[in-house]
Amino acid sequence: MTTKSIDLSLEIWRQKDSRTTGVFESYQLKSISADMSFLEMLDVLNEKLTREGLDPVAFDHDCREGICGMCGAVVNGIAHGPEPETTLCQLHMRHFCNGDTIVIEPFRSRAFPIRKDLIVDRSALDRIIQAGGYISVNTGGAPDGNAIPIPSATAELAMDAAACIGCGACVASCPNGAAMLFTGAKISQLSLLPQGRPERKERAMAMVSAMDKEGFGNCTNERECEAVCPKGISIRNIARMNREFVKASFFG
């Protein structure tokens, strides 16, 4: 079986560090296998640049299996590229055509400062988690596995919210740079389950105020986050966060 290969023009955002301003650089790549992943295509480019004595393109990645949430860039205006429910590492070059120009930009948000090229600092999301994305458990013997019965439908909803890998594509794609899908998913996964109930009010207040402090924008229900989310997290989680926050504010 022969493998299809394609030629590409790339326009990639190059930025030396967080203090300097970046520019777009153009690169030509020949005979890229259509079976390669997007990051493997960037690896090929980086080997070429290294051989030419140039600075390779810096990009974040870790598992390359679509589960860690480390990778991510905006490809032709869409976070993680054109395929739905796919991380950048699981996007394959077969979705592009011979002669395509691909514009690759970092996730852009005031709360995500660019460190170098396509690498952004997403620690703002970690600080939202630190504010309340946990449950308090008293130490002692390990509790029995099914000591607290949870309806299957509830467990499924919580699991759907917990599928969030915290990649930040929701922030990158949101016209307002809001982190509501991320925060909504994290608040939902805990408040749906009995283990997370006792702290639900404090959690909603603390996580929303941490989110506001980081300089994210405000949600205007554009639904863009849901469309690009590699894990298909629903904006139903944002609706749930709205309820949690309003309940905590008025009846806290």
Place this chain on the structure above:
Amino acid sequence: MWFVSFVKSSIGKKWIMALSGSFLTLFLCSHAAGNATLFSSISLFQAYADQLHSHPLIISVFSKGLTLTFAVHVVTGSLLFLQNRKARNQRYKVKTRAISNSQASSTMIYSGLFILLFIVIHTSVVSFGDHGKIGVTISEMFRSFFVSMFYIIAFIGLAIHLSHGFWSMLQTFGVNHPSYNSLISRLTYIVPLFFLLIFGTIPLLFLFGMVS
């Protein structure tokens, strides 16, 4: 104070937009009901206006409340627009939307400001005009093709604004459930079209001389 921090928070502002928006939609219902008297005759409409203005307390409370609600909606909306622009300090080179029908949601501020312009003109001519002769005023006004067209374009702008606003209001209030979502997505079209039909037909009736 908890109320101040609620108002300052992102979700609080969203909630204020939804709450004031729902009040404004309720006002639109009563306005549409009043205007519907024109489908019968100008004299019935004039009688309705006279009856309404014979209760100065109701007029005073409702007009002040409405102005306040409207101001809150406009100011909060503009504030959110400015804040949201700042949240992305560097623009993307390629702007693509992953969802297909984003025209109404991405133009809320523009359709909103156009409605504001319309309301300023409309209230200065009609509401603050002589309400004793309101039937005559509007029948003279709508005889002009350009005025009628301006009104109809404003109603289309209102329908576009509502087509995102109505759904957005429910999402903000936390109403998002698979059991109701198909009904809500149908109402997203029905509610704006209902207002467009009632308000938009009136200038057309005058233009074609079909009002008795």
